[in-house]
Amino acid sequence: MASKDREGKSPSSNGKRREKQNHQQPQPQTDSQPKPGCRDRKGYMVNRIVPVKNGDVVTVAKAMHRRQFGRRVKELFEPEREAAVKAIETGVYVGWRCPGYSWDCFRVGDASKCFCGHRLSDHAPYTGASAQVPCAIPSCGCKAFEFVPSRPEEVGEHWLRKRPGFDAESWRAACRCKHTHEEHAPGVGHACRRRGCRCAHFESSFLCVSCDKHWEEHQTFFDTEDSRKKSGLPYGEAYLPFAEVPTLRNAVLTGREEDE
Ligand SMILES: [Zn+2]
Ligand SMILES: [Zn+2]
Ligand SMILES: [Zn+2]
Ligand SMILES: [Zn+2]
Ligand SMILES: [Zn+2]
Numbered sequence: 001m002a003s004k005d006r007e008g009k010s011p012s013s014n015g016k017r018r019e020k021q022n023h024q025q026p027q028p029q030t031d032s033q034p035k036p037g038c039r040d041r042k043g044y045m046v047n048r049i050v051p052v053k054n055g056d057v058v059t060v061a062k063a064m065h066r067r068q069f070g071r072r073v074k075e076l077f078e079p080e081r082e083a084a085v086k087a088i089e090t091g092v093y094v095g096w097r098c099p100g101y102s103w104d105c106f107r108v109g110d111a112s113k114c115f116c117g118h119r120l121s122d123h124a125p126y127t128g129a130s131a132q133v134p135c136a137i138p139s140c141g142c143k144a145f146e147f148v149p150s151r152p153e154e155v156g157e158h159w160l161r162k163r164p165g166f167d168a169e170s171w172r173a174a175c176r177c178k179h180t181h182e183e184h185a186p187g188v189g190h191a192c193r194r195r196g197c198r199c200a201h202f203e204s205s206f207l208c209v210s211c212d213k214h215w216e217e218h219q220t221f222f223d224t225e226d227s228r229k230k231s232g233l234p235y236g237e238a239y240l241p242f243a244e245v246p247t248l249r250n251a252v253l254t255g256r257e258e259d260e
Helices: 011-017 051-062 066-090 158-162 225-231 246-254
Strands: 092-097 219-224
Touching (some): 066 092, 219 225
Antiparallel strands (some): 092 219
16 A cells, blocks of 8 residues: 655665654554555655655745745644654654555644544543553543644645635634544544534545545554664654755744744
8 A cells, every 4th residue: 555656765764664663553543454456546655754745845845935935834833843843852743644654744742633523632542552541531432642734734735824704713624525634533443423414434535635545544652762763764953844954844843944
């Protein structure tokens, strides 16, 4: 199920062919098995740590004043910057990616949303060895944190914000059945709970902005610095957003492109 779109473009993409990471158990949902032959139809050029987001950001940059661009990049990547800084400090990395990848599609932080609708910080404490982190909100049946995008930019829908009356607070990632992740059952099966809807499994209506695959092909991984070293995943400073593109990295860190 390795996608072909990135093969051979970067030495760091070899990790995709590596065996499944052995320090992680798959999350317990039944329908998240990778669906073969999915969506590698577009040959995106970019690669490495944050593949397509790169391309997106550059497109946005071209349409934007330079100073504004720095501010916008910082805003877009602030949640991931916070997640990366905390991971580097604590040595516990939470990443959302497809099994076998050598990069994370999204750096997950305490403020990141779970499929159940609650934040990572609303779930039980986690370590780098965690496989399942249940939700601590009493009324919630979620048994294992599963990252889900919580801003339209995270599913590539930048334009939504420009719509009159668009409400970022109430925006939720949706399934092909048109109902949001919060309307689907957390955990095994992810069946839609909306009356009259026959959807039995959440299938994202969007593709990951980093790798162009569906939400359900991804998993949330809890790693340690050591396990990441062994798996060839970025850690330390290399985990910062755009570590490989200094001007973008600076924009993420400071809102400016220049080196200090
Ligand atoms: Zn919950
Ligand atoms: Zn949850
Ligand atoms: Zn559905
Ligand atoms: Zn539905
Ligand atoms: Zn992805």
